[in-house]
Amino acid sequence: MITSPAPLSPPKPAQRAGTEARPDLATRPFKSGFIAIAGQPNTGKSTFLNTVLGRKVAIVTPKAQTTRTRILGVCHRPDSQLIFLDTPGIHRPGSSLFNQAMVRTAYDACQDVNAILYFMDAGRGVQEADRDILARLPQERAALFLVMNKVDRIEDPKLYAHLQALSDLPCTAVVPLSALTGYNVDHLLTLLTTQLPEGPRYFPDDQWTDQPEEFFAAEVIREKLFLNLQKELPYSLAVKLNTFQTRLPLTDKEIWDVEATILVERESQKGIVIGQKGSMLKQVGSMARMELERIFGVKIFLKLWVKVRKDWGEDVGILRALGYPAPEERQDDTAEDDALFR
Numbered sequence: 092m093i094t095s096p097a098p099l100s101p102p103k104p105a106q107r108a109g110t111e112a113r114p115d116l117a118t119r120p121f122k123s124g125f126i127a128i129a130g131q132p133n134t135g136k137s138t139f140l141n142t143v144l145g146r147k148v149a150i151v152t153p154k155a156q157t158t159r160t161r162i163l164g165v166c167h168r169p170d171s172q173l174i175f176l177d178t179p180g181i182h183r184p185g186s187s188l189f190n191q192a193m194v195r196t197a198y199d200a201c202q203d204v205n206a207i208l209y210f211m212d213a214g215r216g217v218q219e220a221d222r223d224i225l226a227r228l229p230q231e232r233a234a235l236f237l238v239m240n241k242v243d244r245i246e247d248p249k250l251y252a253h254l255q256a257l258s259d260l261p262c263t264a265v266v267p268l269s270a271l272t273g274y275n276v277d278h279l280l281t282l283l284t285t286q287l288p289e290g291p292r293y294f295p296d297d298q299w300t301d302q303p304e305e306f307f308a309a310e311v312i313r314e315k316l317f318l319n320l321q322k323e324l325p326y327s328l329a330v331k332l333n334t335f336q337t338r339l340p341l342t343d344k345e346i347w348d349v350e351a352t353i354l355v356e357r358e359s360q361k362g363i364v365i366g367q368k369g370s371m372l373k374q375v376g377s378m379a380r381m382e383l384e385r386i387f388g389v390k391i392f393l394k395l396w397v398k399v400r401k402d403w404g405e406d407v408g409i410l411r412a413l414g415y416p417a418p419e420e421r422q423d424d425t426a427e428d429d430a431l432f433r
């Protein structure tokens with residue numbers, strides 16, 4: 092009989108889920124470990140995580156700097172458990188406290204992991220910025236995989252040139268990949284497993300993230316704002332969940348009340364987010380509600396409010412309340428972070 096092992100305790104080989112049809116797996120050591128997914132913004136890190144897990148745990152948009160926090164995703168395989176840490180894209184943060192904290196979050200996630208997947212966009216190739224960032228990663232402690240993602244977008248000769256440009260960089264492997272089509276994803280997972288130590292199942296079989304549902308709901312609303320709003324506006328907004336509860340009494344179909352506040356930095360932005368006669372807010376709300384209903388399998392009543400919170404990105408208290416990275420105090424290392432791309 093297959094039983095679910097308790098979290099954090101190494102399962103006995105005979106109890107591993109999915110091993111009954113493969114006796115060889117029952118005798119192989121179980122492997123597990125942590126893998127950071129890092130890279131410049133928009134290189135497909137979150138798309139990769141969702142593809143590997145076969146479900147959405149991280150929001151994805153065509154805009155850079157979509158991911159703002161470290162997002163943990165657990166990939167359960169018969170012989171291994173791969174715990175991925177998706178990270179904010181590493182960019183030049185300038186003087187913004189929030190952006191500095193995001194970049195620091197990405198570097199911090201690369202400490203104390205077994206492997207780092209460094210993502211690049213095949214449409215852009217290898218950039219000086221990639222070399223600068225790679226030089227700052229703790230490569231001596233973790234296996235480094237250089238991932239050339241979005242290869243579905245380029246012709247082979249261009250890909251060969253990109254791979255050639257990586258040949259002088261020390262790493263465990265260079266992997267051309269398409270997170271969107273799934274090309275080479277299984278191969279990368281197999282390579283990764285060879286780099287992991289024997290270890291326990293850190294998470295039970297039915298857990299694939301450590302993100303609370305509330306946080307994910309706020310992220311989905313933010314994704315729809317990113318998709319619908321133009322230019323710089325998405326970077327000026329944040330979503331704070333006020334209410335996330337089951338409506339009582341329970342009916343046949345569960346109903347959740349979800350209320351969220353969209354924070355913007357200026358009064359003029361508030362008008363754009365609300366739109367003509369509320370049209371933008373309605374569109375965003377309806378897209379978010381449909382997706383949340385599909386994911387959670389419940390009926391959702393969603394209310395959205397818009398509030399101006401000038402410079403919320405500079406306010407440590409607000410950043411913390413939003414669940415975003417926030418430093419203890421303003422760090423005077425702008426010059427160092429600015430140097431990332433030089």
Ligand SMILES: Nc1nc2c(ncn2[C@@H]2O[C@H](COP(=O)(O)OP(=O)(O)OP(=O)(O)O)[C@@H](O)[C@H]2O)c(=O)[nH]1
Binds near residue numbers: 134240
């Ligand atoms: N053609 C193609 N597009 C991809 C691939 N992977 C990701 N994309 C697209 O690239 C864009 C950015 O993807 P994300 O997964 O949000 O990228 P990210 O690296 O997480 O971005 P940040 O969170 O901003 O750092 C989206 O429009 C994706 O659909 C791929 O393999 N092929």
Ligand SMILES: [Mg+2]
Binds near residue numbers: 136137149178
């Ligand atoms: Mg992302």
